[in-house]
Amino acid sequence: MNKKVFVVLVTYNGAYWIDKNITSLLNSRYPVSIIAIDNNSTDDSVALLKKYPGVDLIQSPDNLGFGKANNIGVKKALDLGADYVFLLNQDAWVFEDTVSGLIEKMEQTEGFGIMSPMHFSGDGTTLDKSFETYFKRKASRVASQNITVVSFVNAAAWMISSECIEKVGYFESLFGHYGEDRNYCDRVSYHKLLIGIDENSKICHDRVIVRNFKKDVIQSKYKILTSLLNINAGLSKSYLQGLKEVFGLPKYFLKAYGLGKSVNMFFSLLGYYMRWVGDRNTIKTARNNAK
Template identity: 45%
Template sequence: MEVAVVIVSYNGARWLFDCLTHVFGSTIALKVIVVDNHSTDASCEIIKGFTDVELILLDENYGFGKANNIGISYALSKNADYVFLLNQDAYLETQTIEQLIEVHQKTLGYGVLSPIHLNGKGLGLDINFSNYIQKNTSLVYDALKGHYTALVYDVPFVNAAGWLVPKETFKSIGGFDPIFYHYGEDVNYCQRLLFHGYKIGVVPNVFLLHDREQRITKEPQTDAEKLQLVERKLKTHWADINIEVETLITRYKHSIKKTIVKQILQLKFKRVFYYKKELKLIDSLLLEVQKSRRLNREEHPHYLNSHTTKRV
C-alpha cells in the first residue's frame, strides 16, 4: 500500500520544520510531496533540509486548491492508494494516518476521513473545527461524555487541514475546483462528495494540531477587499450542486438593484457605485459558476493531471 502526504507551502517557514518533523515521525512509510507556491521566505530551504521530501516548485502562487491538485496528480502518478492532504501549519501525531487508514478499511462509503483537529498547543479543539462537529450531535454528546460510541462520525463538512482521501475518491470526482483560489475549495469539495453519494467522516481519538490561533483576520476595508469576500461567498453558495440556484441568483440581483435605488434616494452615491460593482461582479461570475456546476455533476477526474511541474 502506497500512502502519500501532500503539503502546499507558501511562506510557511514558521511552521514547516515542525510540520515535516511530525510527518516523518509517522508509524507507517509515507511518500512526502511538498508543492511550494513560489514562497519568498525561507520555506524552500527548510523543506530541502528533509532529504526524503519530493519538492515541486511553482513559478507563481497558484492558490491552495490548484497547488494541491498538482501534488495529488503527482501522488497518483506514483501509484498512491491514499493521499493525505496536510496544511503547512498542522502537525500530525505519530499514528494519525495509520489509524485513519485502519478505520477507512473497516467502513464503507467515505470519500474523506479527518482526525480531531486540536489547537496548536493541543490543549483544546481548534475553534473552527469545534463549529464543524456541532453538525453531528452524537459526536458532541459522546465527546462531552468522554466515551465514543462510533468508529467514525458523519459530518457535512470538515476543513482540509488534514484529510485522508482514498484514490477512488479522486478517480470519481477529481480534485479541487480551480474557480476557488484560496478558501472555499474544501467547502465545494465536500458539497461534491455529498452529491456523488460519498460520506465525510471524523474519527475520534485520532488527532492533529492546527497551529493558527495567532493568525490575524482583517476585516475588509476597501471596495476591492469587500468584493473579494462577496465573490468567495457567492461562488461557495452558487457552485453547490446539491441545490438549484437560478431563482436564488435572480432574487439576489433584484435585491441589489432595489438597494441601489434606495441609496440614490438617500444621496449615498458612494454606496451606489459599490453596489453597481457588485452587480457587475455577479454577471462576471455566472458563466464560471455554470461551467463549474456542469462539470462537477459529472463523474470523472476533473482538474487533475493538467500541469507540468519542476521537481527538486
C-alpha cells in the first residue's frame, strides 16, 4: 500500500521554474499530492500554478518567507492524512524515481526523521556547491543502504515523516528566510532522530548562489539566532556561542568587503544579539516549545 505523500511547494516570483517543477512531480512514479503556497508573487507564478488542476494552491496576501509559508502547507498535508511531507524548492525538480527512492529508504531504515536526495545543479551532472559542503561533513554512513548521515542539509528537498513533524513541530516563526532549516535540524537531532542523504536519489537545484553584503548580514543574524535557539546546548552556552558569532563573522567577511563594512557588520550583529539578550523570555519560550 502506497504511503500518502504530499509535496509542499513555496513559490515567490518563480515563474521561470514552475512548469519544470510541477511537471517533474506529475511524472513521478510514486503518486504525490501537491500543495503550493504562493508568497504574493508579482510575476506569472500564480497563473502558471492555476494551469494544473491537481495543484492545491494557497495564495498568501503577504510574503511570509520560507518557514511560515511551509508551515501552512505542512499543517494542511497532515490534516489530510499525510504519511510523508516532501518539501521542495520552487527552483528544483525531481526525477521519476526520486520520491519512490526516498520513501523506500525511510521505510526500510529506522530512526530517520528527514531524508534528502543528492542535490545537483541545473545541469544535472555537478553537485550543488553548498550541498556538496554539507554532504562532505558526514557524521556516519549506513553502507548497506547507501545513506550518508549528516547533522544538516539545506531544505531544498526534504522528505519528512509525519512522526518527525509530530515530535519536532513546525519551522520556528522567529526566522524570516534564512536559518529556519538549520534550527529545524538541531531540533531533529535533539529528539534523537537522524538526518540522511539518499545517495541513490537525486534532484536538480537550479540556482546561482550570489553573495552580497546585505544578504550576508541577514544570514549572519540568523546564524546568531540559530545559536541562541540550539536546544542541544544549555541556554548560557548558547548565548556564549551567539556572542562568538558576533565577533567571528565580521572577520570572516573582512577580505570580501573590507574593513569598513566589516566594522559595520560587527555593530549590526552586536545590536541584533543585544536585542535577544533583552528579550530572553522569547528565546526561552522558543527553546521550550521545541522540546
